[in-house]
Structures are given as C-alpha cells and as structure tokens.
C-alpha cells in the first residue's frame with residue numbers, strides 16, 4: 001500500500017491514476033491483474049466508491065440508486081488488490097518535471113507514471129439558466145429524480161442517447177416526458193436514420209412527446225422556450241453532450257484539442273510518463289488518424305485496459321502495444337438493447353436485415369462496399385461478430 005506521499009512500501013513512487021470512472025478503475029485493476037506490485041493510487045473527486053455511471057440515466061427513477069447497487073467493485077476489492085482509493089480528493093495540478101501531483105488539500109503525490117482518466121463535464125451553452133441541471137454524477141441523478149417526482153414531468157433538451165434514456169426512465173415510471181432535439185432526428189450523431197426513427201417510435205408509443213427541429217433558445221429549471229415560439233413546461237434537464245476535462249493535462253503542458261487530451265496509438269500524451277484514457281482522451285481515429293472524442297463506456301473501459309499495458313511497458317522500458325479496439329457503445333430503452341459498433345453513422349450505404357419496427361434487426365453501414373459500422377436492435381450477440389468483421393476490414397484485431 002502507498003503512504004500519504006504516493007510512495008509504496010518499497011520506497012519507490014508508483015502509478016497515480018486521476019479519476020475513478022471506468023477508465024481509471026479498469027486501468028488500476030488491469031495493472032494489478034498483470035502483476036504490477038508497486039504503489040497504486042486512484043484519486044476520485046467524487047464521494048464514495050466508484051460506480052457505474054451508465055446506470056444513472058437508465059435507472060434514474062428506480063427506487064435504489066445506492067452506491068452499493070451500482071458500484072463498480074465490491075467494497076473489499078480495493079484493499080484486497082492493494083489499491084489506495086482516495087475519494088473526495090481533487091488533483092489540482094501536475095508538475096511533469098518533478099513528477100508530482102498537487103491535491104486540493106495542498107499535499108503532493110509523487111508518481112513514476114500518471115494516468116489522466118478525468119472524464120468530462122456536461123456541455124452548458126450560455127443560454128442555459130444556472131438552475132437547469134445536467135446529468136453526470138450520482139448526486140445529479142438524485143436531484144433530478146426528486147425534481148421529476150415533485151413536478152410530474154420531464155423536459156429534456158437534447159435527443160441524444162442520454163436524453164432518450166432519461167425520457168424512457170421517466171415515462172416508464174408514469175411521468176410526462178418531452179424531448180426537444182434541434183436536429184431533424186434523434187441520436188443522429190451515433191446511428192443511421194432508420195434507427196433514429198425506431199427510437200423515436202418506441203418513445204412515442206409510450207406517450208413521450210418527441211420534437212425534432214426544436215431549437216431551444218432559453219431555459220429555466222421549469223420551462224424551455226424554443227426558437228419557433230413554443231414553450232415546454234416541466235422539470236428541465238439539459239443533455240447536450242460532454243466536454244472533456246483538459247485542465248490537468250494543460251497544467252502538465254500536455255497537448256490538448258477540443259476533442260480531448262491528445263494521445264498517440266498507445267495512449268501516451270505528449271509528456272513523458274503521462275497517459276490519458278476514457279472520455280478525457282482524444283485517440284487517433286482508426287479510420288482517419290484524426291484525434292477523436294470518447295464518450296462511450298466500453299471505449300473508456302477498453303482504453304483503461306490498454307493504458308495499463310502501456311504504463312507497464314513504459315515502466316519496463318518495453319515498446320507499448322498499439323490500441324486497435326474498434327469503438328463500441330450501447331443503449332437500453334424500455335428493455336430494448338441497442339448495440340453500436342464501429343462507425344454506424346458514417347456517410348455510406350445503409351442495409352437492414354430483419355424487422356426494425358419489431359425491435360429485431362441488424363443495420364449495417366458500408367463505405368465503398370466495406371462494412372464500417374453496425375447497429376443491432378434486440379440482437380446483442382450479433383454485435384461481437386460484426387465488430388470482428390469491421391476490425392478485419394481495418395486490418396486491426398479485436
């Protein structure tokens with residue numbers, strides 16, 4: 001175990017991971033499972049033990065959102081693995097020359113390798129009143145749940161996956177729900193039009209009021225005004241996307257872009273000894289090579305694993321492996337499981353196998369004849385094979 005300075009019992013500084021979401025937790029677990037025996041510190045700005053963020057929107061109105069039910073690991077896991085989890089501790093700055101992290105209590109931690117797994121924060125456009133909540137943490141979820149229960153209705157600004165899951169959760173528990181989406185279809189960034197239509201359809205069947213082309217121009221905690229003059233009353237929640245957390249990377253002098261902390265194909269940042277993974281990181285896209293934003297659970301998990309292997313390689317002076325995992329994500333609405341692999345919203349030829357409206361279909365996207373992305377509806381098992389096919393087409397392995 002490390003002491004308060006982040007130095008292990010062997011007297012050597014160890015690995016410090018900032019952020020205890022899935023990227024940070026997976027990296028810590030992988031390090032231990034791969035035989036790393038040095039000091040390992042996991043810092044979390046949130047209170048309590050690490051939990052599954054994805055449950056927050058799906059189980060929003062469920063009675064039990066307790067940390068025990070949605071935790072990522074059992075409480076005794078951390079001691080058993082000798083991972084020093086420090087909750088309610090925020091890292092404030094990184095000094096890459098001294099290899100130290102300054103914490104919000106003024107103390108510093110030494111590190112040999114540092115992983116930035118700091119995730120991101122919900123986007124808040126200037127027109128959004130400060131009273132409008134966003135959903136990122138368990139505390140956010142508990143506040144939103146109480147507000148919906150009190151008002152009896154939800155108005156979500158943003159018809160992406162999180163906005164739709166929130167609406168599904170509210171509607172399934174008998175509350176009025178309205179979704180306002182500025183684009184001409186819901187979830188347009190992540191799925192082809194035929195899947196957007198399916199998702200809008202299953203909401204409308206349950207009485208959710210879905211408005212596309214609905215551009216919000218102002219919002220308070222109880223009402224949204226749209227550019228077309230319409231007004232929508234209820235508990236307002238903004239689900240407009242996520243901005244990666246770049247502050248620590250910048251304090252360390254690491255290169256950043258709007259999409260995240262720039263990392264190479266082995267998750268190393270531009271600063272020696274510092275790695276980044278998950279929503280905070282911008283990896284080279286496997287198709288274009290351009291830095292691309294994270295935003296999905298499995299991507300963050302896969303990157304956490306890969307970052308741990310790169311850190312181990314770095315500590316041993318070996319060449320780090322290259323990250324070749326094809327993107328994957330999922331959503332669950334009204335019990336319908338939708339899996340997305342590769343680049344299903346790419347501009348290409350969309351083919352459908354099965355009955356989309358029946359919730360039993362595979363929708364594939366092809367560019368130049370090559371399979372680049374797929375969405376399975378109610379066919380989760382098929383997604384794995386499709387991902388393998390997409391990887392084979394890229395010349396990478398999954």
Ligand SMILES: Cc1cc2nc3c(=O)[nH]c(=O)nc-3n(C[C@H](O)[C@H](O)[C@H](O)COP(=O)(O)OP(=O)(O)OC[C@H]3O[C@@H](n4cnc5c(N)ncnc54)[C@H](O)[C@@H]3O)c2cc1C
Pocket residue numbers: 018019020021022023024043044045046053054055056057058089090091092117118119120135136137162245248277278279280294295296297298300328329330331332
């Ligand atoms: C409500 C919701 C539902 C979602 N549902 C899905 C889904 O169904 N499918 C899917 O694929 N994806 C989903 N996602 C996205 C997915 O949850 C994220 O991609 C994933 O959680 C990213 O993991 P991460 O470890 O990179 O970051 P995070 O989970 O954001 O963890 C980062 C942690 O770092 C901490 N931190 C930040 N700065 C500091 C600091 N300076 N010091 C200490 N700690 C710090 C933060 O407080 C946070 O706890 C959902 C996201 C949300 C918000």
